[in-house]
Amino acid sequence: MRFPKVAVLAAVSVLLTPGLARAGETLVAVAANYTAPVKEIAAAFERKTGDTVKFAFGSTGQLYTQITQGAPFEAFFAADDERPIQAEKDGFGVPGSTFTYAVGTLVLWSAKPGVVDAKGEVLKTGGFNKLAIANPKGAPYGTAAVETLKALGLYGALEAKLVQGNNISQAHQFVATGNAELGFVALSQVALDPSGSRWVVPRELYAPIYQDVVLLKTGAANPVASAFLAFQKSPEALAVLEKYGYGVRK
Amino acid sequence: MVDVILLTAKLAAVSTVLLLLLGTPLAWWLAHSRAWIKEGVAAVVALPLVLPPTVLGFYLLVAMAPDGPIQTVFGPLGLKPLAFTFSGLVVGSVVFSLPFVVNPIRNAFEAAGERPLEAAATLRAAPLDAFFTVALPLASPGLLTGAILGFAHTVGEFGVVLMIGGNIPGETKVLSMAILDYVETLQWAEAHALSALMLGFSFCVILTMTLIEKRLRRRLR
Structure with missing residues (x-):
């Protein structure tokens, strides 16, 4: 089968220009414990902004390894406060972008x-x-x-x-x-x-599970990624966190 | 690291013995039966070739649960729950590696054909006698290929182990799981050591298999 050259060119150019006159999108890596709440928070975020959030779930260690190997994630919701800082140090995270989004129970x-x-x-x-x-x-x-x-x-x-x-x-x-x-x-x-x-489990029996998020360099230029991170501190997001039993870092 | 390698070798060895004991009669039946369900059974045996290990692992996990079908049937006979045990991994490996053992043996039986057995029968060999003295030796390249593939495939198994193993040191923490642990904690040196070992092992397996098979074929001709 042969296609007219013009049609092929048109198809290719459409494929190569993502997001043209479309709402934005971001891909974030999320530690498994945060799966259910982050989906709810993202749904609220999507209703508000029209942007889309996509997820990759896994263990914190697994996701961090993938980030060090060039995974296309734009933000990293870890289940600890070590790996996001590590990401900043190792040059994968945007310096100063790390904050605690939840305290795990x-x-x-x-x-x-x-x-x-x-x-x-x-x-x-x-x-x-x-x-x-x-x-x-x-x-x-x-x-x-x-x-x-x-x-x-x-x-x-x-x-x-x-x-x-x-x-x-x-x-x-x-x-x-x-x-x-x-x-x-x-x-x-x-x-x-x-x-x-x-x-x-009473909190004095284990070291606090501070769960930090970091904006990754791959997402530094994407306003949707930053907006989604900022949205974690919104009243809507905090209500979801409370519903799921997370604490807030004081 | 040594204990992980030994455990993996033990799992592969036990599984291979069971695979040969189970797979040889099954392959024989598949090669000689005229039953209409034959190819259906062959397709079931071959399923692990195409199924994602997660599907198999998921079904095994559900089947092995304390209130699952396996426990319901065998629990009253004294069987302990299989999930997170070495025996559970053996069961998973046997299911997962079955086509790698059955298919080469079946092919070998089919290649030998019926005539050597008919000849044995005219010399008044009992069917069982003919099976052990004629059919099995003729099929030895297939048996060897099946054994080596079954062993190697069990050593390399990951998805099923991940789903039903529970990563218990000395019990279910095999090579592939240890490599995952090292990779996820960025311990590249250890991950490299084990991975290189696997690479070398796999190469040797395939090379040895090819060479042995070639030699056996020549001798039989």
Whole structure:
């Protein structure tokens, strides 16, 4: 089949000029625990501005590795406050753009009612098969889970029962499917789900999960990326954060 | 790092033995049966070739859950839940690597044809006797190819392990998971070491397989 040259040229030029007379778009990398809230916040943002936000979800470590290898993300919502600063230092982030968008809450959760008591005593009795956590190497909620177990003096006793999800979503999935009876997950994952049983881990048992966001250099020239970051501090966004059980850094 | 390599080798070895025990009779049936469901069964065996490992891993995870079908059937017989265990990985690997073992063996049985077996029968060999003394030796290149491919494919498995393994050191943390850990924490040196090992291993597997097969074919001719 042959196409007239003019038609081919026209088609190619349309493909090569994205965003022409269209609303803007940004692609952001998001730590898995923030999946549900960020979608809601983005929906509010899109209604307000007409711009579109696209997401890549994963563990903080995985996303950061991808950023160091040239991933086209324009902002990075981490689950810790180390990697965004690291991104600035290593020349991937826009200097001074990092801020804390949320403070994470760790929760011990079971898909079955009555398994987790209000004080988390179930950890001491050990009457469960597996305890799911996110991989502490790449996922801050996994680190917080290990800190909690150590603070309770139970890490040694329970180490053999630990199973690791690659990120907090997978840890949640292990518990939700019942393959692990218990798991440390982010409160945001179960805040709107009244089923099962849970213990919100007291904040003194683990180092605060400051979740920072950084504007990446790839997004420095895109006003949509900056606007979406600024929108995180809007009353609409803060209401969503509160609904999902996040704290705000004081 | 050594314990990760040993665990991976153990998983591959156990899976390969099971794959040969299961895959050989299955390949025989596929090569000789005239049942109408034959090609349907062959298609089911070949599914892991096209299915994303995440699909397989997802189904396995759901199937292995304490209230899932596997536990419902085998739980009363004393089977412990399979997810996050070495045995669970073996089950996953056997399913995932089955076509890599069955297909070469089936091809070898088909290439040998019915005539050597008919000849054996006229010499009054019992069918089972003929299977072990005639059919299996004739199919040995296929068996070897199947064993090597099954072993290598299990060593290289990642998606299914990620979905049902739980990354437990000494139990389910195999090579591919260790590499992922290193990459995600930017430990390039360790990631490079293990990856180079995998690369070298894979090259040797393919080269050895080609050479052995060539030699066996020549000898049989």
